[in-house]
Amino acid sequence: MTVKKCLFPVAGLGTRFLPVTKEIAKEMLPLVNRPIISYGVEEALSSGCEDIVMITGRTKRSIENYFDRSFELEEILKSRGKLELYYKMIHISEMAEMMYIRQREPLGLGHAVLCGEPVCKGEYFGVILPDDVFVGEVPVLSQLVKVHERLGGSVVALEKVSDNDVSRYGIAAGEEKEPGIFRINDMIEKPKLSEAPSRYAIMGRYVLSPEIFPILHNQQAGAGGEIQLTDAIRELAKSEPVWGVVYEGRRFDCGTQKGWLSANIQLALEDEDLRKVVMDIVNSQK
Secondary structure (H helix, E strand, O other), rough: OOOOOOEEEOOOOOHHHHHHHHHHOOHOOOOOEEEEHHHHHHHHHOOOOOOOEEOOOOHHHHHHHHHHOOOOHHHHHHHHHHHHHHHHHHHOOOOOOOEEEEOOOOHHHHHHHHOOOHHHHOEEEEOOOEEEEEEEOHHHHHHHHHHHHOOEEEEEEEEEOOOHHHHEEEEEEEEEOOOOEEEEEEEOOOOHHHHHHOEEEEEEEEEOOOHHHHHHHOOOOHHHHHHHHHHHHHHHHHOOOOOEEEEOEEEOOOOOHHHHHHHHHHHHHHHHHHHHHHHHHHHHOO
């Protein structure tokens, strides 16, 4: 029952970050000392995954290049005696077995997951939405995998949100079987506050059954005219268990400019050297 594959839907256009994302993948924007996508990949590997499946688009070649070898750069670093950087560059290309699948049309998150069927069918698999960066003692995907291994079924990460944020997320409801663990029986993508079944939002971490694929094949467009993963999981819950886990850790929303900037500042403040840089700038503005 161990989850060995993790799927990353990264084909989005990153319109909230234009014009910088006209040529640069949003997932490659720096978060302190490495790109956003690296945090998610490291989380997947720390959770026991071995194969990383990127669902990409035509503007995401920089992601492939980042996780590939760069022989010219490596040789320059080696010849200049910068061996620490040399081995770090090699490590990036050897982190995991990387696979890339093109999502040719932007038809929604559900469709992006469906694109991973040729690689993930027949086994449970993880899904990480890299816009959500989690920091904590235990990787959030690992928390979900442990519940899956113990209780079976699919698992989603939950966070209780304010009334103002309900319409931004898929909202799930269910019966609490253990502290922080719910048996999901309903979920709605981006509902109005009056229609929300709870205040528990589904965040960007999933462990999914391969039975999600036939459902997605027949899934009609939902909110925003897209094939919604939330709708498919709701249908899946009718035939097999779907669990919601209130995760432990901190989440940084890097899907907006304000969230990305806030994440950089907060994480920089936790680094001894960078904290001084930030505080010097703040104090100079007083």
